[in-house]
Each structure stands twice: as structure tokens, then as C-alpha cells.
Amino acid sequence: MLNQGERPKNLYEGFREKLTAMAGECSRVRRAEDIAAFLIPFFRENKIRTVGLAESPLTRAGGLRERLQGAGIKVTTDNIRQAAPGVEAGITQLKWGIAELGTLVQIGTNVDQRLLSMLPPLHVALAQTSELVPTVAEALRLIHSLPEIPGFVGFITGPSRTADIERVLTIGVHGPGRFLALLVDEDVREGE
Amino acid sequence: MADQEFKGKIEQALDNSTLRGALGRFGEFYEKAREQVYEGYDFQALRDQVAEVKSYAASHLDEMLDQFERAATARGAKVFRAETGEDANRYISELALKHKVKSIVKSKSMASEEIHLNDALAAKGMDVQETDLGEWILQLCHQTPSHMVMPALHMTKEQVADVFTDHLGRINDPDIASLVKTARSELRSKFLEADMGISGANMAIAETGTLMVVTNEGNARLTATLPRIHVFLVGVEKMVPKFEDAGCILQTLPRNATAQAITSYVTMVTGPTPVYMPDGSVRDKELHIVLMDNGRRKMYADDKFKKTFQCIRCASCLNVCPAYQLVGGHVYGHIYTGGIGTILTAFLNEEKFAENPQNLCLQCGKCAEICPGRLDIPEMILELRTRFAQKKGLPFTQKFALDIVANRRLFHSLLRVASLAQKPLTKGQPVIRHLPMFLSGLTEKRSLPAIAPVPFRDIFKSIPQNIKDVKGTAAFYAGCLVDFVYPKIGEGVIAALNDKGYKVVFPEGQSCCGAPAVYMGDKPNAKKSAMLNIEALKAEGVDYVVSACPTCTHALKDSYPALLSGDPAWEERAAVLSRKALDFSKLLADLGGLPEGGDGLPLKVTYHDSCHLKRKMGVYREPRAHLSRTAGIELVEMYESDHCCGFAGSYSIKFPEISAPILEKKIKNIEATGADVVAVDCPGCLMQISGGLDQARSPIKVKHTAEILLEKRHRQKNQKLS
Ligand code: SF4
Numbered sequence: 001m002l003n004q005g006e007r008p009k010n011l012y013e014g015f016r017e018k019l020t021a022m023a024g025e026c027s028r029v030r031r032a033e034d035i036a037a038f039l040i041p042f043f044r045e046n047k048i049r050t051v052g053l054a055e056s057p058l059t060r061a062g063g064l065r066e067r068l069q070g071a072g073i074k075v076t077t078d079n080i081r082q083a084a085p086g087v088e089a090g091i092t093q094l095k096w097g098i099a100e101l102g103t104l105v106q107i108g109t110n111v112d113q114r115l116l117s118m119l120p121p122l123h124v125a126l127a128q129t130s131e132l133v134p135t136v137a138e139a140l141r142l143i144h145s146l147p148e149i150p151g152f153v154g155f156i157t158g159p160s161r162t163a164d165i166e167r168v169l170t171i172g173v174h175g176p177g178r179f180l181a182l183l184v185d186e187d188v189r190e191g192e
Numbered sequence: 193m194a195d196q197e198f199k200g201k202i203e204q205a206l207d208n209s210t211l212r213g214a215l216g217r218f219g220e221f222y223e224k225a226r227e228q229v230y231e232g233y234d235f236q237a238l239r240d241q242v243a244e245v246k247s248y249a250a251s252h253l254d255e256m257l258d259q260f261e262r263a264a265t266a267r268g269a270k271v272f273r274a275e276t277g278e279d280a281n282r283y284i285s286e287l288a289l290k291h292k293v294k295s296i297v298k299s300k301s302m303a304s305e306e307i308h309l310n311d312a313l314a315a316k317g318m319d320v321q322e323t324d325l326g327e328w329i330l331q332l333c334h335q336t337p338s339h340m341v342m343p344a345l346h347m348t349k350e351q352v353a354d355v356f357t358d359h360l361g362r363i364n365d366p367d368i369a370s371l372v373k374t375a376r377s378e379l380r381s382k383f384l385e386a387d388m389g390i391s392g393a394n395m396a397i398a399e400t401g402t403l404m405v406v407t408n409e410g411n412a413r414l415t416a417t418l419p420r421i422h423v424f425l426v427g428v429e430k431m432v433p434k435f436e437d438a439g440c441i442l443q444t445l446p447r448n449a450t451a452q453a454i455t456s457y458v459t460m461v462t463g464p465t466p467v468y469m470p471d472g473s474v475r476d477k478e479l480h481i482v483l484m485d486n487g488r489r490k491m492y493a494d495d496k497f498k499k500t501f502q503c504i505r506c507a508s509c510l511n512v513c514p515a516y517q518l519v520g521g522h523v524y525g526h527i528y529t530g531g532i533g534t535i536l537t538a539f540l541n542e543e544k545f546a547e548n549p550q551n552l553c554l555q556c557g558k559c560a561e562i563c564p565g566r567l568d569i570p571e572m573i574l575e576l577r578t579r580f581a582q583k584k585g586l587p588f589t590q591k592f593a594l595d596i597v598a599n600r601r602l603f604h605s606l607l608r609v610a611s612l613a614q615k616p617l618t619k620g621q622p623v624i625r626h627l628p629m630f631l632s633g634l635t636e637k638r639s640l641p642a643i644a645p646v647p648f649r650d651i652f653k654s655i656p657q658n659i660k661d662v663k664g665t666a667a668f669y670a671g672c673l674v675d676f677v678y679p680k681i682g683e684g685v686i687a688a689l690n691d692k693g694y695k696v697v698f699p700e701g702q703s704c705c706g707a708p709a710v711y712m713g714d715k716p717n718a719k720k721s722a723m724l725n726i727e728a729l730k731a732e733g734v735d736y737v738v739s740a741c742p743t744c745t746h747a748l749k750d751s752y753p754a755l756l757s758g759d760p761a762w763e764e765r766a767a768v769l770s771r772k773a774l775d776f777s778k779l780l781a782d783l784g785g786l787p788e789g790g791d792g793l794p795l796k797v798t799y800h801d802s803c804h805l806k807r808k809m810g811v812y813r814e815p816r817a818h819l820s821r822t823a824g825i826e827l828v829e830m831y832e833s834d835h836c837c838g839f840a841g842s843y844s845i846k847f848p849e850i851s852a853p854i855l856e857k858k859i860k861n862i863e864a865t866g867a868d869v870v871a872v873d874c875p876g877c878l879m880q881i882s883g884g885l886d887q888a889r890s891p892i893k894v895k896h897t898a899e900i901l902l903e904k905r906h907r908q909k910n911q912k913l914s
Contacts, residue, residue, distance in 0.1 A: 018453065081468040085384065101454045111466045111474060114417050118410060137439045143460075144435045149400050151267070151465035152416065155442075155458035160410035162372060163450070164326035164344055165352050167218055170372045173325055174379065175410025175456070 011099040011132040012183065018102025022158035023171055025180040026102075028129060032062030032188050035126060039064075039091075039182070040071040048088040048122065050074045054113035056093035057190040058126045064091070080112035090116030090176075091124045094156065097132040097183070098139045104181055105139055106154035114152060123176040125156065129183045198523070198548035205519040206849055211338075211346045212518065218345065219517040223832075225451035226508070226562070233443065235564075241440035243502050243566040249398070249431040250492050250501035256398040256431040257483060264401030267463025269479040277307030277486045284309060284390070284423055285316050287480060291421055293318060293387040297379075299405070299412040300324040301392025302340065302505065303427045303484060305527045306540055309390070321382045323411040325375050332359045338521030340507040340529060341449045346520050379411075389415035389422045394445065394504070395438055396430040396483070402462040403481065404438055406445055408455045416459055420467055423480045428488050429501045441504055444564035448506040491539040496575045500539075502565035503532055509559035509569055514836050514854050515552040515847075524549045531559055531569040538576055550576045552850070554843050555711060556836035557807035574711065581713030591714070598717040600703035600724060604647075648679035652698040655686055663693035664735035666779070669725070671744035672704050673875035681740050681875060684898030685776050687906050689738065692783040696738075701728030705747040711841050715755070722752040723762060731769040740776040740898050742805035742874050743841070748773035750808065775805060776898055777873050781814035790823035790904040797825050797900065798867035800858070800881065801834035802874035815873050815897045822904045831861045839880035855884040863890060870894045 016026040029038050035058065043051070053065055053075050068075050076083040084090065092113045094104040104125050108114040117123050133139055143153055160175030171177050205211060249256050261271040274280035280303075288296065296318055298304065310320045310331075322331040326343035330336065333355045337343030344352070349366040356364040356374055364374060391412055395404040403424050405412040416422060432438060446452040464479040492498045510516045510530035521529030525545055528536040531553055538546035553573040560568045585591065597603050648670050666689055674681045686696045706721025725748070731737050739745045749770050756762040780786065799816055806812045812834065820827050838844060838854030858881065862870050870885075872878050872894060882894040895903075 022452075022454075022456070081472070085380070103454055108417075109465060111417065111468065114413075114465075118413050118417060136442055137436065140436050140439050144400070148267075149402055149435070149460070149462045151461065151463050153460040153462075154413060155454065155460075156456070157454050158456055161408045161456050162325045163408075164324070164329070164342060165347070165368050165371060166214065166349055167221075167342065167345065168349075168368050170368055173372055173376055173409040173411070174323065174383070174414055 011097075011134060012129055014099040014134075015097050015102050015132055018100065019158060019181055020102070022102055023161070024102060024158035025178065026183070027180070028183045028185065030184075031186040032058050032184055035059070035062040035182060035184060036064050036067035036071075039124065040068065040073070042180075043068075043073055043089070046122070048073070050076070050087045051089040051091055052076045052080055052084050052087040052116045052120060054080070054090070054092045054110065054116050056113075056126070057188045058093050058128070058184055059091065060190070061186075061188040080115050084115040084119040087120050089122040089124055090118075090120040091126065092117045093126040095127065095131060096139050096142060097127050097181070098136055098155070099132055099134050101136065101157055103139075103155045103157040105143070106152075106156055107150045108152035108154050109150050114154075117154070117156070118175050121172065121176055122178040122180065123156075124180045124182060126182050126184060128187060129185045130187055132183075195548060201523045202519055202847070202849060205523050206853075208520075210348050211520045214345060214348075215517050215520055219511060222451060222508075222511045226447065229447045229451045229453055235444075238440050238444050239564045239566050242444055242504065242564050245432055245437040245440060246502040246504070246565060247499070249433055250429075250498060252433075253428065253431065253489070253492065256433065257428060259398040260396055260401055260431065260483070262401075263399065264463065264481055267401055268476065269401065269463050269481050271481045271483060274482050274484040274486070277484070280307055280425060280482050280484045280486070281309055281312035283482055284425070285312050287421070287423065288313060288318055288388055289316060291387065291478075293421065295319040295321070295382065295386045296388045296390060297321050297323050297383055297386040297411075297415055297419065298327075298390045299392070299407065299415040300327055301390065301425050302527060303392055303425050304390065305337070307484075307486060309425065321379065321386070323379050323383070323415065325372065325409060328375060328379065329355055332356070336522070336527055338529060339510060340505055340533065346522065383414045383418050386419045387421060389419040391415050391422070391424050393424055393426045393430055395432045395441060396426050397432050397435050397438060399434045400462055402435065402460050405459040405461075406442070406455050407457050407459070408450075408452075410457055412459050413457055416461055416465075417467065419477070420469055421478045421480070422461075422464075423482065424461070425482045425484060427484055427486070429492075429503070445504050445506050448508040448562065448564050487540045497535065497539070497572055499565070499567050500532070500535060500572070503567055504565055506564060508562050508564070509567075512558045512562060514556060514558070514838070515554060515850055518850055518853055519552070523552070531573055532567065535569070535572050535576065546576060547580055550580070551846060554803075554836055554838070554840040556803040556840065558803070558836065561807055574713070577711075577713035578715050579713070582715065586712060586714060594709045594712065594714045594717045597704045597708060598706070598720040598724075600701070603703060643676050644679050646679070648675045648682040649698060649700065651679050652682070655683060657686065657690050657695055659690050659693055659695055661693055662695050664695070666694045666696050666736040666738045667729050667731070667734045668696050668698050669702055669705070669729060669737055669739040669744060669748065669773070670698070671739060671741040671875070673879065674740055678875050678878065678896065680902070681896040681898050684896065684900075684902035685738060685740050687902050688776075688780055688786065688898060691786065692780070694735070694783070697734065699728045699730065703728070705744040706751070707743045707747050708841060710747065710751050718751065719755050722747075722755050722766065726752065726762065726765050726769055729769060731772045732765070734772065736779055737769060737773045738776055738779050739773065740873070740896060741876065742775050742802045742809065742811075743876060745773055745775040746804045746808045775809060775811060775873065777805070777815040777818060778809065778811045780818060786818060786821055786901065786905070788821055788823065790825065792823040793904075795825050795869060795904070796828060796865075796867045797869045797871050798828050798830045798862060798865040799833060799871045800830070800837065800862070800877060802872060802877050803834075803836050803840075805873050806834050811873075815871065818897060818901060819871055822901060824904060825900075828865045828867055830865045830867075832857075833861075837877045837880045837884075839876045841876065844880060855880060859884045859888050859890070862892060863888070867892060869900065871897050871900055873897050
């Protein structure tokens with residue numbers, strides 16, 4: 001297909017560059033169990049003590065809930081509708097990453113996962129490095145190749161933003177004011 | 193013609209320094225930022241895709257709607273087709289009543305503003321909250337959007353703080369970050385309470401029944417996630433055939449709208465998804481999709497306006513519009529603003545609301561150059577103008593002037609008389625306005641044109657054309673300004689073409705090209721001019737028809753065939769003329785350009801692109817090349833060289849208050865280059881810019897490229913000869 005811009009040589013580097021340009025944060029760890037090792041000091045540094053967690057293959061493989069709890073962080077995994085507006089961070093796993101834009105693709109059929117990606121002031125999005133694709137066209141093709149197009153698909157590129165007052169860019173209107181994409185190299189697949 | 197009330201609104205907008213500051217700053221930022229964000233992408237190819245995808249949907253509209261309805265229904269959505277705005281309002285209100293809805297959150301939907309949905313719901317006792325920050329601010333202070341993408345662009349943070357203070361009953365500081373925070377917390381509680389969400393969509397995918405929403409704030413995501421009932425209100429023009437077709441729109445919409453590679457969020461909804469019900473259970477929500485016509489079909493059925501279906505509402509046509517940049521959105525009088533807004537208003541609201549704003553278009557073509565949907569907005573505006581003129585007639589003074597212009601003998605003898613009578617009025621200064629207009633009485637408070645003592649048609653006969661090896665013949669079409677005001681330009685054209693071995697003839701019967709009639713919507717007189725000139729120029733007998741005025745060339749090339757299409761007596765002749773007509777700089781380049789040469793005397797030149805030459809004919813490299821190849825000339829580029837000078841024919845007379853600040857900016861950019869001379873290829877621009885420089889008491893001269901070439905290349909020869 002035409003016009004997909006230059007294919008980034010290194011998908012992760014391209015992704016990170018684009019996402020950080022959109023005020024998103026981006027990091028990468030090797031194994032699922034490293035997620036906790038990364039997040040615990042990150043949360044400590046940012047004084048985050050309560051998180052909402054949508055369990056997913058990566059969080060389970062990495063024992064994320066237990067490890068965070070072990071580090072003294074309050075982790076909520078149910079009653080999300082009540083809890084989500086109050087927690088300091090939401091952790092969810094997203095699907096593909098689009099390198100040309102720095103975008104993560106959310107398959108949001110699960111309402112809890114969705115609420116945790118929208119309501120808390122910080123959204124930590126986990127994804128697999130191996131699921132980075134170069135272009136928007138490729139991502140659309142992959143979504144369309146699913147058995148059916150999921151009821152809710154979101155492209156997320158950085159935090160929520162507005163420029164509606166005097167065109168001054170302001171981060172964090174209705175959605176999270178911070179967005180951290182944490183890419184995991186280890187391939188974790190469940191039920192396959 | 194614009195009425196007094198409208199003029200008053202313009203005056204107010206121009207006096208509003210906040211508005212002008214905001215618009216001006218944005219305009220400057222936008223153009224560069226947009227260019228940058230397309231780096232590495234082929235915009236032309238992308239817009240071709242957008243145009244193809246959207247025009248396919250437009251020409252298969254029923255099929256698209258049926259397919260969409262089937263797909264969405266199969267996924268569990270309820271689809272309602274609303275013929276009119278009332279139908280849509282009724283359906284949504286009844287739905288809300290049936291489900292005992294008390295509070296509603298809305299993410300941005302222009303369609304809902306078009307049909308005053310909020311009022312309809314409020315009348316049923318419902319609390320309706322806009323949640324897009326800009327829209328919310330406007331809702332609180334009862335204003336309409338001034339921009340389609342940034343609705344509150346016209347307000348300052350101080351004004352926003354006052355609005356919040358009034359609404360919340362506590363002091364809000366004019367600090368943007370804290371204002372945004374306030375909005376977040378106020379609206380967050382609304383989201384959590386709402387029973388119903390209402391959204392607009394940017395695309396509706398026929399193949400899959402998917403709705404796509406492109407946003408930055410995240411309100412569309414919340415609207416699609418929290419309330420138990422979700423209604424999408426979608427104009428039928430949002431149809432896109434295939435899921436993958438969304439790609440080209442996702443690549444262009446954010447880039448063109450806000451110069452972003454992508455917005456923070458794109459939300460795609462296909463059928464209902466689970467939500468939390470008030471009792472805490474999780475069930476599929478109700479998803480309703482209202483596909484609304486409300487005048488759209490009528491617009492697409494109209495051959496001249498069917499391309500409006502290709503509009504993706506990026507609002508970039510507003511961002512680059514010189515008139516919009518000065519007056520902002522509110523003078524357009526309705527929710528759709530700018531050039532495209534004028535057209536939408538005419539069809540989706542009421543035609544009469546478009547009558548005044550259509551006058552604001554300068555026909556500079558800047559919007560058409562960057563429109564991702566490949567809409568020719570100025571052409572459509574002109575069509576509107578023509579229809580208004582046909583329906584209501586032009587004011588007497590204008591009609592009178594245009595009638596005279598279309599009568600060659602009368603017009604030319606008047607010009608000759610004017611040349612004698614003008615002296616006391618112009619003090620010998622050639623500072624004039626659009627030539628045919630001086631007859632109309634609209635030139636009050638303005639200098640009359642200084643008509644040249646001897647018109648070019650009389651000078652022509654005495655110009656020797658010594659060509660050794662004649663390669664062919666070109667007929668020179670002078671146009672009013674070269675013929676009667678700037679005959680020297682004609683001399684330059686002849687000298688350059690003689691150099692290339694072409695003999696130049698001057699067909700006597702030629703007269704005004706008819707552009708004034710075209711741009712005022714006077715089709716009968718425009719046609720008259722077309723026939724008269726086709727007959728006079730007899731293009732069949734020459735190799736080329738050359739003009740040194742891009743507005744005239746555009747008339748010969750494009751307007752005549754359009755005006756005479758379907759007329760068997762004229763169609764073919766118009767086509768021949770159209771093929772052979774070229775603007776001076778272009779013809780010279782096609783003939784191989786001039787060899788290196790010139791007097792070598794240092795001259796710093798900056799080049800101003802005429803709107804018609806650059807955007808109607810794609811000519812901008814050629815004149816620069818001719819100048820650069822002339823020894824002594826140092827070409828320096830000015831900032832925004834292709835921005836309109838504000839002349840635009842009779843525009844400078846209709847809207848001097850808009851034309852003047854546009855010119856002022858141009859003059860500043862010219863002065864900043866430190867050039868001795870501004871080169872132009874259009875005598876209209878020449879007149880406008882020299883008037884501006886004159887007023888600024890600048891020593892900088894304005895000259896047509898042909899004139900500069902003549903002076904730098906031939907005077908020298910002449911001197912040597914003597
Ligand atoms: S007409 Fe073109 S530039 Fe204007 S809003 Fe529509 S798509 Fe954008």
C-alpha cells in the first residue's frame with residue numbers, strides 16, 4: 001500500500017520515538033516477571049500506592065498482582081466501576097503497537113479493562129514487543145482479520161490532551177494525564 | 193452583495209483584537225506545523241485515496257447505508273434513518289423518555305448542533321452536558337463554535353475563567369492548566385452519573401458497521417464506555433466503504449486538522465459492548481445509530497456540490513483562509529464556518545444564511561491546495577454566488593458596470609475618455625483598483641485608475657518585431673490592465689517571445705476576459721465576454737495564445753470551456769483556445785526559457801506568487817527561473833510568498849477592511865527581504881502591492897516579470913545600439 005511513510009528500521013525505536021513525541025512514556029523489559037521489577041520503583045518514585053489491575057496473560061505470567069501487593073501497593077482487581085475513579089493508576093494489557101505513530105491498539109471488549117485505561121490519572125499499558133507492526137494499514141488489516149471486529153477498539157497515543165483554550169496544549173483532560181507503554185519482549189500466550 | 197448588518201459583524205470581528213491575535217498566531221503556526229507532520233508521507237497520493245474512497249461512497253450511497261445498517265444490526269445495534277433533523281431529534285428524545293433518561297453526556301457532534309438536539313432534549317426536561325472542553329465552554333456561555341475543530345478558538349483564558357466563575361459560583365483563575373483541571377472534575381461526575389451518551393462520528397464503515405471517532409481529550413471514550421445507552425448521530429456523508437479504507441483518513445484528518453500525526457485517541461465502536469448497569473451488573477448496553485440526511489442528499493445530488501461528500505471536516509480550509517484568519521468564525525452566522533461551512537450552511541440550514549458569507553471568499557485557492565478531500569471550495573462558492581445572482585439579480589451599479597464591460601466598443605471608448613478625464617483625480621498616480629469596477633460608483637474614497645495615455649493596442653503597431661528565423665506565431669491577449677494601464681508589460685512579453693523566435697499578433701477585437709462578471713456571479717455577461725474573445729482571438733490560426741495576467745489566462749483556459757460547455761457552436765472553439773492559452777512565464781519556459789543574459793547591474797528581487805498562477809496553473813518555478821537566469825538579479829524569497837495580496841479583483845472594493853490587513857502583512861513580508869523590486873506575474877497583484885507600498889512610503893518597486901526581463905535584457909541592447 002502507498003504512503004505509509006518510511007518503514008522504521010527498528011520497530012521499537014520508531015514506536016518509542018513517536019510515542020514520546022506525543023508526551024507518552026515508553027519502556028521495555030525482557031520478561032513478564034520484569035514488569036513488576038520495573039513498576040515497583042516507578043510507582044514508588046511517583047508516590048503511587050493504589051492501582052487498579054485488569055488481569056491479562058502478561059500480568060498473570062509476571063505474577064504482577066502478587067508482586068505489587070508484596071511491595072505494599074494496594075491492587076484492586078474487582079469492583080472496577082466503583083474503584084477505577086479512585087485509584088492512582090490503571091494497569092491493562094493492550095494488543096498491537098503501531099510503530100509509525102507510537103500508538104497502542106486496545107481491544108476493549110472487557111469493560112473493566114476499558115475503565116482502567118480511562119479513569120485513573122495514570123495508565124500503564126502493557127504490550128508485547130513482538131506485536132509491534134510498522135503501519136496503520138497493517139494494524140487495520142490485523143483488526144479486520146479477527147473473527148469479528150471487537151465491539152470496542154481504541155487507538156491510544158499518549159495521554160489525554162486538549163488545546164481548546166487559547167490553543168495551549170494541556171495534558172490530561174478527560175482521560176489519563178500520564179500514559180506509560182511498557183513493552184515486554186518475552187512472548188506470553190495463553191490458551192493457545 | 194454583503195448587507196449592512198453583515199458588514200457590521202465584520203467590523204466588530206476586526207475590532208476584536210483578542211480574536212485577531214488568536215487567529216493570526218494560529219494561522220502562522222498551522223501552515224508550517226502541517227507541512228512538518230506530513231514529512232515522509234505523500235500527501236497528494238493520500239488525498240487521492242481519500243477522494244476515491246469518499247466519492248465511491250457518495251456515488252453508492254444507498255448501497256452504503258443498507259450495508260452499514262445490515263452490518264451494524266447484525267452486531268446488535270439499532271439503526272434509525274432520519275430524513276430530517278426533526279426526525280433525528282424526535283427519535284433521540286423519545287428513546288431518552290422511554291428509558292427514563294435524566295442526564296446525558298455528549299462528545300462532540302456538529303450534526304447535533306446543526307439540528308439543535310440539545311434544545312430538543314432540554315425541552316423534555318433532560319440535563320444535557322457537552323463534554324468536549326471547547327463545546328462545554330460554549331454551552332456555558334451560550335455561544336456557537338467559531339471553528340469546526342477548535343470551537344472556542346475565539347476566547348481567551350480570562351474569558352473562560354469568567355465563564356467558569358459564573359457557572360460554578362466560585363472564583364476561577366485564568367490559568368489554563370487549572371481551568372482544564374476544573375473541567376475535568378466537573379465533567380467527570382457528569383460522566384459517572386449519565387444514563388445516556390451521545391456521540392458524533394468521523395467515519396461510518398459500511399462493510400463492518402463500525403463507527404470511528406477521532407479525538408484528543410478522551411471524552412468520546414468515556415461516552416462510549418460509561419452510560420447504559422449510547423446514541424451515535426451520524427450524517428450520511430460519514431460513510432466509508434471498507435474497514436481498511438479508514439487508513440487514509442486516519443493519516444490525513446489529524447495531520448490536516450491540528451498538525452498531529454495522530455490524535456491521542458481513535459475509538460472504533462462495532463455493536464454494543466458490556467457496561468455497568470445502575471444495579472452493578474454488567475450487560476450489553478443499548479447502541480443506537482441515527483443516520484441523518486437533513487439536506488445532504490440534495491447537496492450530493494447537485495452535480496456542482498457532490499464533492500462535499502469528500503469533506504472529512506478537518507477544518508484546514510479555515511486555517512489557511514486569509515479572510516477567516518481575520519474575521520473568525522462567528523461572522524459566518526451558523527455552526528459551520530469558513531468556506532466549506534458556507535456551502536454546508538446553504539444546504540443543511542438555509543440557503544439565505546450563506547448569501548452574505550459567500551462574499552468573504554477571495555478565490556485565492558489556498559484551501560483547495562491543502563484539502564485532503566480534494567474539494568475545490570472556491571469553485572463551489574463561486575457557483576453559490578452565481579446562483580444567488582441568477583435568482584436575485586445583482587445590484588444596479590454592479591450590473592450596469594458589467595454590462596458596459598461586456599460591450600467592447602462602449603467600454604473601450606469610456607476607457608479612452610477616462611484616460612483624458614482622470615488627470616485631476618489621480619494626480620497622475622497609477623494607483624488604481626480593478627479596472628472595470630471604477631465605473632460602478634463603488635470606488636468612492638479611492639483613487640480612480642490612472643489609465644495609460646496610450647493603450648497597448650495603439651502602441652502595439654509601432655513595436656518592431658525583428659525575428660530572423662520565425663518559428664511560429666503567438667496571439668497576445670492583453671486583458672484590461674495590460675491594455676489600458678500597464679502597456680509596458682505587453683512590450684516585455686513581445687520582446688521575450690521575439691527572442692524565442694515567435695512573432696506576436698494582437699487581435700484587435702479582444703476585450704475584457706469576463707473575470708469580473710465570473711467572480712460576481714454574472715453568468716450571462718461572462719458568457720458574452722467568452723464568445724467575444726474566442727471570436728477575436730481565433731486561436732485556430734496561431735500556435736499559442738499568451739497572456740501576462742493569470743486571471744485572464746485562467747478565464748481563457750478554464751472558465752470559457754465551463755461557461756460554454758454543451759453549446760455546439762462554441763464548445764470546440766473554447767477547447768482549442770483552452771489548449772493554446774498559456775501564461776507568459778509558462779510559455780517562455782515551455783519554449784526553453786531565456787538564455788543567460790542581462791545587464792549584470794545588481795538588483796535584489798523578491799517574488800510574489802499570484803494565487804491564480806500558482807494554484808490554478810501550478811506555475812511558480814518558471815518565473816523564478818527566468819529571473820534567476822538574468823545577470824545581476826539576486827532572487828530572495830519572502831515569507832509566505834504564495835499568500836494572497838488581498839486584491840482578488842473587486843474584493844478589495846467590496847471588503848476594503850479585510851483586503852487592507854491582508855495587504856499590510858504582504859507589505860511587511862516584502863519589506864523584510866530588503867529587496868529593491870517585487871516581481872509579480874499578475875497586473876492585479878501589481879496594482880494592489882504598489883498601492884500598499886505607496887502608502888507605506890516604501891521605495892520598493894513592483895514590476896511584472898516581463899517588464900523586469902525587458903529592462904534587464906533589452907534596455908541594455910537598446911543602449912548598445914544607440
Ligand atoms: S473542505 Fe477539505 S479542508 Fe475543508 S474541512 Fe472539508 S476536508 Fe477539510
